[in-house]
Amino acid sequence: MPKSKTIYDVATLAGVSISTVSLALNAPARVSAETRRKVLEAVDALGFVPKPEAVAKARRGVGRVGVIAPYTSYPSVARRLNGILHVASQHLLEIVLFDQESAAQRSSPLLSSLPITGRLDGLIVVSLPLDEAAAKRLTDLRLPTVLIDVHHPGFDSVFTSDSTGGRLAASHLVARGHRHFGFLGEAQQSLLYVSPAQRRLAGYRAALAEAGYPLTDTDVRFMAHGVEPAFEAAKDLLSMEHRPTAVFASSDTLAAGALRAAHDLELAVPGDVAIVGFDDGELAEALGLTTVHQPLEESGRAAMERLLQQLDRPGTVREVALGLELVLRGTS
Known part of the structure; x- marks a missing residue:
């Protein structure tokens, strides 16, 4: 009776290690297409019989990638996900989504646990x-990981400079002749981390100070993320006796609330008050809102492409910085 072929025989014929054969059959996204082809040819030539689901997965080349994000908190996250899915669709990847509450809404905002259930x-x-x-858990799991919109030593990341975005808004408003400025940002429950809104405010404030127009705390408002909270905060800001003539909001959603407040107070935009947002989504386009454009879909694509590189051939950590630009519309 002929002896059954083993994984050792497959590895020898394919010219790879036993662990590579195992990866090709059980986690095909972690080996190159050429390596997977060699392994499958050896499997067929030898009549090796692995678990049916393993060889089926290898023939499809399917891997499972988890994406964890605050999907229900921000429209911008959905656009980043679109970029991820666009790349994934070209590589037969299975995407598993994990929704988590926005860090700004958590009293303990840092990601201390990961909902990793099943193989990723x-x-x-x-x-x-x-x-x-x-970070330690991910490192111990040896799970290839890419961060979007955040940094951590030892991890690949794709990001933009929030402070640069704030500077762009400030420079534009100063150039338009404004001398009294306001800011709307999302409030957060914890100061254990520096939020995008804080970084955008820091850049905005620094650029205004350099131009000779310091931003006082009286002209800064923080509120929950949403049009209605921004409307109330902006209405209070724009009702002051010495109100700002230009307002920068840390998102288009907050800027929409500011625009509504201006209309409610019968202030002409941009004649009485100029408004600038951040993100440049469909809302900004519909409202004709001047805003700082983030390459949201591009960030998702870049992160997915970088993760594929890590799955194929792990290498040194890379940080990918994407540019921002001011989109001029009718509110400034």
Whole structure:
């Protein structure tokens, strides 16, 4: 009776290690297409019989990538996800989504636990800070991970400079002749991390100070994320006796609330008050809102492409910085 072929025989014929054969059959996204082809040819030539689901997965080349993000909190996250899905669709990847509350809405905002259930070949973390416990867990799992919109030493990341965005808004408004400025940002429950809104405010404030127009705390408002909270905060800001003539909001959603407040107070936009947002989504386009454009879909695509590189051939950590630009419309 002929002896059954083993994984050792497959590895020898394919010219790869036993662990590579195992990866090709059980986590195909972690080996190159050429390596997977060699392994499958050896499997067929030898009549090796692995678990049916393993060889089926290898023939499809399917890997599972988790994406964890605050999907229900921000429209911008959905656009980042679109970029991820666009790349994934070209590589037969299975995407598993994990929704998590926005860091700004959590009293303990850092990502201390990860909802990793079942096998994942890679992970993309969107707009959620990593604490040391989460970073250590990912490192111990040897799970290839790419961060979007956040940084952590030892991890690949794709990001834009929020402070640069604030500077762009300030420079534009100063150039338009404004001398009294306001800011709307999302409030957060914890100061354990520096939020995008804080970084945007820092850049805005620094550029205004350099131009000779310091931004006082009286002209800064923080509120929950949403049009209605922004409307109330902006209405209070714009009702002051010495109100700002230009307002920068840390998102288009907050800017929409400011625009509504201006209309409610019968202030002409941009004649009485100029308004600038951040993100440049469909809302900004519909409202004719001047805003700082983020390459949201591009960030998702870049993160997914970087993760594929790590799955194929792990290498040194890379940080990918994407540019911002001011989009001029009718509110400034």
